[in-house]
Amino acid sequence: MDTTSAVRARGIGKWFGEVIALDGVDLDVAPGQIHGLVGPNGAGKTTLLGLLLGLAVPDEGGLEVLGTPVGRALAVPEGVAGFVDGPGLYPSLTARQNLAALAALRGTGTDAIDDVLEQVGLTDVAADRVRGFSLGMRQRLGLAAALLTRPRLLVLDEPANGLDPAGKKHVHGVLTRLAADGATVVLSSHRMDDLEALCSEVTILATGRVVFSGPLSKLSTENRExxxxxxxxxxxxxxxxxxxxxxxxxxxxxxxxxxxxxxxxxxxxxxxxxxxxxxxxxxxxxxxxxxxxxxxxxxxxxxxxxxxxxx
The missing domain is CATH 3.30.70.250 (Malonyl-CoA ACP transacylase, ACP-binding)
Incomplete structure (x- = not known):
């Protein structure tokens, strides 16, 4: 397989009982790219993101993440971070305490906490308990938690959920800077305007299959009214x-x-x-x-x- 790809999947299949979640999915994502996953509910987006995070493994096909073959759960290489189905947070702790607890679990320092809180626009509420946060604020704190690891691959499931215009601006800025610095971002969203603003390439899934994958420019309207x-x-x-x-x-x-x-x-x-x-x-x-x-x-x-x- 081509180790220059941040993500390379060939013939990925995943099923749950009789439900086929992914059916022969191919995916290539280059380093430094923001790649969007699009599809209706049940198309397989969250399942695919979970595979990239190592939360599960394919039932068939081959998957490489950051040049490393992934053959068992939780076996993705260092440098992968993100969340699916919303970030896992401790509601009784403050924003800063949540990040400190995560840093302690990973055995990393806490020096970057203030920086990532500033990046996502949560400095003013760093001492507030998360139970009082809105959905958009929790999404931004989840992004801050992922940034603590200085990821080379950031995987995000609907990161724009609940974001107000200010939150959207912060998140877009963070993702754009990450990609400019060479990191790769794979995200799903139902917000077409976010994807068009952020992504250089998209993959469209339907019923577990890839129906399009490539640059946004290939979705030209030259031949479609x-x-x-x-x-x-x-x-x-x-x-x-x-x-x-x-x-x-x-x-x-x-x-x-x-x-x-x-x-x-x-x-x-x-x-x-x-x-x-x-x-x-x-x-x-x-x-x-x-x-x-x-x-x-x-x-x-x-x-x-x-x-x-x-x-």
């Missing part, structure tokens, strides 16, 4: 122009128009580019142009629905 919100300086003139534009369909069905100034059009990217050029030539200002559904979400829906239909 999308709906776009279009707001212009002259809605009526824009409506007339859109009606005559080749390859562009104006949507007027219920719910398509958000308000009187917004048009919703369905088209491919090349035709959309030509539409914008026509609007500019006509002296109509384009004030907003955005997908109604993000390209990643559109691809996710199309691929998972297709996989479900073949089962």
């Amino acid at each position: 999308l709906d776009y919100r279009l707001r212009t300086s002259d809605p009526e003139a824009a409506r007339e122009l859109v009606a005559g534009a080749p390859g562009v369909r104006l949507l007027d069905e219920p719910g398509a128009r958000q308000d009187g100034d917004v048009l919703v059009v369905r088209t491919l990217v090349p035709a959309l580019d030509e539409l914008v050029a026509r609007l500019v030539r006509a002296g109509i200002g384009v004030r907003e142009l955005a997908p109604v559904v993000s390209p990643l979400e559109a691809a996710f829906l199309a691929l998972t629905e297709q996989e479900g239909a073949t089962r």
Whole structure:
């Protein structure tokens, strides 16, 4: 196997009784990459993350983590950290005490505690008991606990759960800096905007199978129609122009128009580019142009629905 990969899986299978959680999964994640796992509930994301953390082992196939073959539970190499199904914390202890207890269990020093609390934005509540923390604060404390180990591979299950805008900013900053420093991050999320902002590559799972894996750029909308919100300086003139534009369909069905100034059009990217050029030539200002559904979400829906239909 290629030891230059932070994660390399070939033909991974995992089942629980008669339930097939993973079915022939291949995965390659390069060092310094933020890699997203996407899929509907029950697709196998959490199971795969658990394998990367050494909480279980595959029933078939081969798995390497940081260049080390993983053949038994809790056998992942040093440098792997993270959580699945939420971080395990002591509610009766403070944030700082939780991190100190974890450092003691691992036999490491406590010098980094203040630093990781600052990184995740919890310095002001370091002396507060965790039982009073919100979901987002507990997620950030779980991330701080993982950072104590200075991980080379960070595995996170829904780290954006419960985050307010400030918490989201802290978490995004931490993950981006880790990747810039050469660490690898594998995370699952239902938040498509987070994945698009953070990830260089994604893997989409459906019913335990990989239906797509690769750079976000490969999920191009060049060959898939999308709906776009279009707001212009002259809605009526824009409506007339859109009606005559080749390859562009104006949507007027219920719910398509958000308000009187917004048009919703369905088209491919090349035709959309030509539409914008026509609007500019006509002296109509384009004030907003955005997908109604993000390209990643559109691809996710199309691929998972297709996989479900073949089962």
